[in-house]
Amino acid sequence: xxxxLNEDGSVDPTFMVDSASTSGALxxxxxxxxxxxxxxxxxxxxxxxxxxKVNNVVRKRLARLNADGTLDEGFLPNTTDGTNAAVExxxxxxxxxxxxxxxxxxxxxxxxxRLARIDGDTGALDTGFLGGGLTGPDNVLxxxxxxxxxxxxVGGGxxxxxxxxxxxxxxLNDDGSTDLSFKGSIGGSTIQSIVxxxxxxxxxxxxxTSADGTARGxxxxxxxDGxxxxxxxxxxxxxxxxxxxxxxxxxxxxxLVSGRFNNVNGTGRNYLVxLNDDGxxxxxxxxxxxxxxxxxxxxxxxxxxxxxxxxPFGKVNGSSVxxxxxxxxxxxxx
Numbered sequence: 001x002x003x004x005l006n007e008d009g010s011v012d013p014t015f016m017v018d019s020a021s022t023s024g025a026l027x028x029x030x031x032x033x034x035x036x037x038x039x040x041x042x043x044x045x046x047x048x049x050x051x052x053k054v055n056n057v058v059r060k061r062l063a064r065l066n067a068d069g070t071l072d073e074g075f076l077p078n079t080t081d082g083t084n085a086a087v088e089x090x091x092x093x094x095x096x097x098x099x100x101x102x103x104x105x106x107x108x109x110x111x112x113x114r115l116a117r118i119d120g121d122t123g124a125l126d127t128g129f130l131g132g133g134l135t136g137p138d139n140v141l142x143x144x145x146x147x148x149x150x151x152x153x154v155g156g157g158x159x160x161x162x163x164x165x166x167x168x169x170x171x172l173n174d175d176g177s178t179d180l181s182f183k184g185s186i187g188g189s190t191i192q193s194i195v196x197x198x199x200x201x202x203x204x205x206x207x208x209t210s211a212d213g214t215a216r217g218x219x220x221x222x223x224x225d226g227x228x229x230x231x232x233x234x235x236x237x238x239x240x241x242x243x244x245x246x247x248x249x250x251x252x253x254x255x256l257v258s259g260r261f262n263n264v265n266g267t268g269r270n271y272l273v274x275l276n277d278d279g280x281x282x283x284x285x286x287x288x289x290x291x292x293x294x295x296x297x298x299x300x301x302x303x304x305x306x307x308x309x310x311x312p313f314g315k316v317n318g319s320s321v322x323x324x325x326x327x328x329x330x331x332x333x334x
Contacts, residue, residue: 001030002037002047002069009327016069027055027069035102038090040120043067048087048100061087062100064123076123081108083116088156091144096120101141101154114141115154115176130176134162137170142206145194150174155191155204169194169204171226184226186211188218193247200224203255205244218244219257221279233279237265240273246299248307253277256307258296271296272309274332286332289317305330 004015016027032051039045045065047054054063055071060082064075076082083104091099098118100107107116108125113136117129130136137158145153152172154161161170162178168191171182188208195203202222204211211220212228217239221232233239240261248256255275257264264273265281271292274285292313300308307328309316316326316334326334 001032001034001051002065004069005325009325014068019068019070028053029069030054030059030063035086035088036090038092038098040064040092040096044072045069046090046092046098048090048102050086061085061102061104062123074122076108078108081123083107088140088142089144091146091152092120093117093146093150097126098123099144099146099152101137101144101156103140113137114139114156114158115144117176128175134176135160136176137161137166140190142190142192143194145196147171147196147200151179152176153194153196153202155194155206157190168206168208169226182226183212184222185213186220187213192243192245195247195249197221197249197253201229202226203247203249205247205257205259207243217241218259218261219247219279231278233265237279239279240264243295245295245297248299248301250274250301250305254282255279256299256301258299258309258311260295271311271313272299272332284331286317289332290315291332292316292326302327307332 004012006012016029018025018027030051031053032049034047034049036048048062052060057071058079062082064072066072084106085103087100088102097120101115105113110125115136117126138160139158141154141156143155155169159167164178168186169184171179173179186208187210191204191206193205205219207218210216214228219239221229223229241263242261244257244259246258258272262270267281274282276282293315294313296309296311298310310325312324319334
């Protein structure tokens with residue numbers, strides 16, 4: 001359930017190998033699905049999901065691997081540590097502390113509803129975050145993004161945060177209290193992706209019909225205070241006709257969007273699209289090409305501008321690809 005690839009897509013044979021084995025046997029990895037991965041500055045790898053063991057050692061839905069894939073046994077060292085339900089999102093703060101979100105209501109045996117912060121060295125619960133009676137989100141938390149000023153954007157399928165109506169989207173202060181100056185709210189079921197632009201504006205994607213009280217189809221851009229940026233996807237632009245799973249911002253300001261949609265702004269576009277800064281379609285991307293044949297659940301930009309995509313697709317632009325992962329050039333060719 002986890003692998004590391006070389007730059008050409010071949011498997012890195014040094015990752016997840018049992019050093020005690022003379023035959024080079026693989027480590028067993030997690031025994032359940034991984035939902036989120038975050039790499040720390042020191043190269044260690046945080047994983048969260050549905051698993052109960054990693055490399056045959058008890059790790060309840062959260063673990064840290066060393067750079068070679070072996071288990072970091074000093075992180076969450078007690079078998080009672082971890083969460084009581086799945087971890088869906090992980091974000092590392094600049095100070096090294098780790099934010100986690102998901103379905104859980106307990107972390108290391110202490111009540112924490114779907115959001116918590118833990119120590120970056122040991123995984124111990126940060127009791128100063130969401131302490132003092134703060135209740136956190138009332139339903140699943142799917143994505144976490146830390147702003148440059150340290151404030152924390154969270155998205156998911158919740159309706160309340162800390163007892164206050166906050167539909168799908170909220171911004172928190174460093175202690176987990178709700179930032180009351182943030183006006184963002186969506187009309188719909190979930191926020192799945194949040195990206196903060198260099199100018200402080202906020203891109204959101206998921207499954208929703210409005211943002212800040214104005215019609216928006218599953219993608220929107222907000223001003224820094226959470227109000228709608230009406231220069232992006234301004235009517236009659238319609239957004240997507242279905243779920244947005246991921247957003248990535250290019251250095252030129254263009255926006256890559258992936259998900260389960262087949263139509264963007266009234267034009268047929270399957271599962272992957274690039275928008276200009278105002279939300280109009282970038283017709284230079286995937287021009288006269290089919291794109292993926294099934295949904296794209298994850299995307300990432302390399303430093304050279306190439307685009308990595310992942311999902312259950314088997315073809316991209318009519319060509320077969322192996323295992324639901326592909327890399328595209330900046331114009332969308334494989």
